[in-house]
Amino acid sequence: MAVSTQLGSVQSQPLRGKHNVQVRPLTLRLFPCPNPPKCYLYLMQHMAAFLTCTLSTLLLCLPLSAQIPQPGSEGRTKLPWLSNYDDALKRAAQDKKPILLDVTTDWCSWSKKMERETFADKNVQKELGDFVLVRLNAEEDANESVVKEFNVSSYPTLLILNYRGETIGENEGFLDAKDMLEFLQKHKALFKGNPLGYKEVQLPPDDPLFAALEKAAKLSEKAREPGYAQILDYYECKIQPDGRDRAIVRSTYLVLDDECLTLPQPEHSFDAARLKITFKSVRILNERGQGREIDTRLAKTENIYSSESIYWDVKNISLEVPKLKKGQILDVIEEWERQPIIPSSFFMRWNTGLKVLVDSDITLTFPKNFPLRRKARNCPTPVEEKKLPDGSIQWRLKTSNMEPVDFEPYSSPIDYWEGVVFYTPLTPDDMARWYTGLCKGRDELPPEAKTRLREILAKHQDPEARLQAIMDWVTKDIRYVSLAFKNSSHQPHAVKDTLSRKYGDCKDQSLLVMALCREAGIEAHLVLLGDEFADDPDLDTLSVEKFDHCIVQAITKGQTYYLDPAAGPRKVGSMVREYAGSPALVIQGNKGKVVTLPTYEPVVVNYKSVTIEASPEGGGILTEITRLQGENLARQKDEFQGANWEKNRRLLEEQFKKLGGKILETKITQPTEDRNYLEILVKMRLPRIGVRLANGFMVQMGQTPVINPELFSEERRHPFRFQATDTHQTIMELVLPEGAKLADPPESIEISEPFLKASRKFTFKDNVLRLEEHFQFLKARLPASDNERVRDTFRRWQENRTMAHRVELPPK
Numbered sequence: 089m090a091v092s093t094q095l096g097s098v099q100s101q102p103l104r105g106k107h108n109v110q111v112r113p114l115t116l117r118l119f120p121c122p123n124p125p126k127c128y129l130y131l132m133q134h135m136a137a138f139l140t141c142t143l144s145t146l147l148l149c150l151p152l153s154a155q156i157p158q159p160g161s162e163g164r165t166k167l168p169w170l171s172n173y174d175d176a177l178k179r180a181a182q183d184k185k186p187i188l189l190d191v192t193t194d195w196c197s198w199s200k201k202m203e204r205e206t207f208a209d210k211n212v213q214k215e216l217g218d219f220v221l222v223r224l225n226a227e228e229d230a231n232e233s234v235v236k237e238f239n240v241s242s243y244p245t246l247l248i249l250n251y252r253g254e255t256i257g258e259n260e261g262f263l264d265a266k267d268m269l270e271f272l273q274k275h276k277a278l279f280k281g282n283p284l285g286y287k288e289v290q291l292p293p294d295d296p297l298f299a300a301l302e303k304a305a306k307l308s309e310k311a312r313e314p315g316y317a318q319i320l321d322y323y324e325c326k327i328q329p330d331g332r333d334r335a336i337v338r339s340t341y342l343v344l345d346d347e348c349l350t351l352p353q354p355e356h357s358f359d360a361a362r363l364k365i366t367f368k369s370v371r372i373l374n375e376r377g378q379g380r381e382i383d384t385r386l387a388k389t390e391n392i393y394s395s396e397s398i399y400w401d402v403k404n405i406s407l408e409v410p411k412l413k414k415g416q417i418l419d420v421i422e423e424w425e426r427q428p429i430i431p432s433s434f435f436m437r438w439n440t441g442l443k444v445l446v447d448s449d450i451t452l453t454f455p456k457n458f459p460l461r462r463k464a465r466n467c468p469t470p471v472e473e474k475k476l477p478d479g480s481i482q483w484r485l486k487t488s489n490m491e492p493v494d495f496e497p498y499s500s501p502i503d504y505w506e507g508v509v510f511y512t513p514l515t516p517d518d519m520a521r522w523y524t525g526l527c528k529g530r531d532e533l534p535p536e537a538k539t540r541l542r543e544i545l546a547k548h549q550d551p552e553a554r555l556q557a558i559m560d561w562v563t564k565d566i567r568y569v570s571l572a573f574k575n576s577s578h579q580p581h582a583v584k585d586t587l588s589r590k591y592g593d594c595k596d597q598s599l600l601v602m603a604l605c606r607e608a609g610i611e612a613h614l615v616l617l618g619d620e621f622a623d624d625p626d627l628d629t630l631s632v633e634k635f636d637h638c639i640v641q642a643i644t645k646g647q648t649y650y651l652d653p654a655a656g657p658r659k660v661g662s663m664v665r666e667y668a669g670s671p672a673l674v675i676q677g678n679k680g681k682v683v684t685l686p687t688y689e690p691v692v693v694n695y696k697s698v699t700i701e702a703s704p705e706g707g708g709i710l711t712e713i714t715r716l717q718g719e720n721l722a723r724q725k726d727e728f729q730g731a732n733w734e735k736n737r738r739l740l741e742e743q744f745k746k747l748g749g750k751i752l753e754t755k756i757t758q759p760t761e762d763r764n765y766l767e768i769l770v771k772m773r774l775p776r777i778g779v780r781l782a783n784g785f786m787v788q789m790g791q792t793p794v795i796n797p798e799l800f801s802e803e804r805r806h807p808f809r810f811q812a813t814d815t816h817q818t819i820m821e822l823v824l825p826e827g828a829k830l831a832d833p834p835e836s837i838e839i840s841e842p843f844l845k846a847s848r849k850f851t852f853k854d855n856v857l858r859l860e861e862h863f864q865f866l867k868a869r870l871p872a873s874d875n876e877r878v879r880d881t882f883r884r885w886q887e888n889r890t891m892a893h894r895v896e897l898p899p900k
Contacts, residue, residue, distance in 0.1 A: 176222035180251035187249040209265035255410035291377030315348025319446040327454040331428030435631035441506025502623035516680030551644040597653035622670035717765035748775035804875035827898030843868040
């Protein structure tokens with residue numbers, strides 16, 4: 089029972105500029121298939137969003153066509169555009185000017201708009217006097233080789249070239265006069281005193297690039313699949329006694345396929361509060377080490393989240409380079425200046441094996457009294473140690489990894505990690521003293537908050553009810569702003585600021601919850617946790633970098649609760665699935681204590697009841713009830729709230745009519761304060777059930793996941809890591825007509841493993857075949873030696889899940 093559905097797509101030119109969208113017809117194709125639908129819930133969930141997107145796209149076209157000028161418009165002054173690329177190269181060499189190449193088509197409306205408005209601007213025309221202008225129609229045969237050479241795929245595209253025809257700058261899409269002036273002026277400056285527009289470079293013969301290129305020639309086909317390979321990964325760092333460090337970082341990439349989706353770019357995101365990154369050199373080279381230096385004055389450093397830094401200070405530094413071609417090399421050298429998060433501390437994780445690194449080299453230099461330590465993981469190469477003449481210590485590690493990692497199903501990246509951790513020792517108490525210091529003086533509640541809290545305490549006497557009221561207050565009144573804990577300032581806002589602004593991230597919300605609990609006489613502490621600490625809770629290498637989330641521990645009447653306001657409204661005492669059962673660090677003043685969070689208590693969130701009343705003709709009436717609750721409902725809440733159920737019902741009716749069926753009834757039961765689930769009922773007439781046979785039909789029953797045991801190899805290297813899930817529960821009933829027989833009695837199955845609880849129980853009574861199905865993963869870690877046990881478990885489930893049941897209908 090399935091709907092074979094294919095949705096059409098918007099086919100357009102790539103949207104890379106501001107307005108260069110050429111919209112072509114959008115088609116919705118619904119192809120009928122021999123089997124009746126069962127995935128109407130998916131359609132109901134997503135059809136409204138799809139149609140809204142479609143309508144928005146079509147509406148977008150309306151104002152677009154209204155503002156695009158009519159073809160043939162010209163600027164006030166006719167510009168001297170050449171129409172032959174070779175003539176432009178000769179003119180540029182003769183006049184010692186850069187070239188502005190405009191690639192367009194006859195039908196490109198935005199090109200015509202730019203011709204009429206942007207190129208007609210008197211200031212733009214003044215700047216254009218310093219360029220040789222050439223305009224090419226991309227669809228003319230004579231220009232095909234030029235368009236292919238520059239890999240132009242959207243219009244208009246502007247390229248600034250030197251007299252050799254080398255790209256110096258590029259813009260895809262429409263530019264208004266202001267943006268055009270900026271584009272022209274910043275690139276014209278590169279040609280001042282230099283007709284090439286760049287500085288030529290030639291690497292010395294002893295540069296490590298050449299040895300890395302020889303090794304890269306031996307890369308396997310699998311290692312070449314991403315389209316490029318990092319052939320140099322160099323990090324040379326000098327650490328100061330206070331933990332500050334300055335590093336020179338060299339990252340060099342060889343392009344193996346210039347048609348891959350992503351190519352390397354000189355770009356980095358960083359926490360500007362503690363790290364400063366600048367480009368020292370960006371070069372595009374050939375395999376002989378010859379090439380050009382990109383002017384780093386064109387680098388841009390912008391706030392990664394918004395144009396204004398409201399709270400976070402995460403920056404992105406980038407430098408636009410010409411499109412890289414196969415065989416070219418991008419060589420980027422950066423300078424990093426970093427402040428330690430905790431004074432006089434240092435932490436760095438150097439990866440040697442999670443990705444292809446042809447030549448990897450790290451050098452750390454530090455004072456002899458600096459307490460730097462190192463710990464290798466799956467890295468057989470030893471670190472070389474040298475004492476320098478000034479008494480400082482130097483560590484160096486050179487490695488090479490020529491093969492990509494094959495990740496096995498149900499495993500964690502931490503188990504594949506190869507490298508060395510460099511760190512200064514920190515204890516849980518060190519972490520607690522540091523974080524308590526950050527929060528000092530910031531947990532004072534304003535008078536109005538204390539007044540509101542007193543009202544809550546007067547209304548609720550039960551301790552758990554008080555905690556619930558506090559959590560409801562914070563989660564509903566304080567909007568969560570998604571910020572990475574380790575990419576922003578680690579210091580939370582003062583609670584009075586969080587209350588007045590009505591937004592904050594996990595540490596802001598948690599500090600507020602802790603302050604309210606303490607004011608209410610409830611013992612409360614902040615708790616730090618993170619995926620990296622959960623995967624690697626090694627206290628020897630404890631560091632701030634391992635934590636990326638903050639929650640609250642509250643203790644009352646001998647009961648311990650873990651509260652996560654960032655997870656949104658939820659019942660206190662219920663753990664968030666993602667980190668349940670994981671280690672965490674509780675901050676108790678100047679003392680830190682590592683605890684294991686409670687396990688996840690699943691709820692039945694994927695509940696489905698299906699009843700099929702089969703007819704003697706092989707069709708039937710299907711009634712399906714789907715219930716969503718818990719986290720599954722929370723994730724789809726916005727989508728459901730915006731759905732147009734009546735429109736979706738009509739669409740489903742049309743679809744079923746094409747398949748020979750009919751929707752008989754639909755009913756949506758929305759969540760309320762007293763009912764924390766959403767329920768969808770659909771009743772439909774099916775023209776046939778399952779696969780038709782001469783004297784009946786065959787049908788499969790069940791809707792839990794089908795897991796292919798072939799995903800698992802016969803030999804496994806890494807341990808299994810299973811994460812807990814909610815229970816999938818399905819109840820299906822197939823009501824057979826009088827005189828029908830069940831030819832193949834189904835077999836039930838029950839699985840009880842440390843990682844999986846699942847069952848499929850069949851009963852056949854009074855001509856009703858009933859299946860009750862449960863499926864739930866449990867949080868577990870199993871050694872690789874249990875591979876056959878896991879494979880066999882999934883094999884047994886797969887065989888039962890795909891079992892077909894033959895029904896013989898009475899003769900007509």
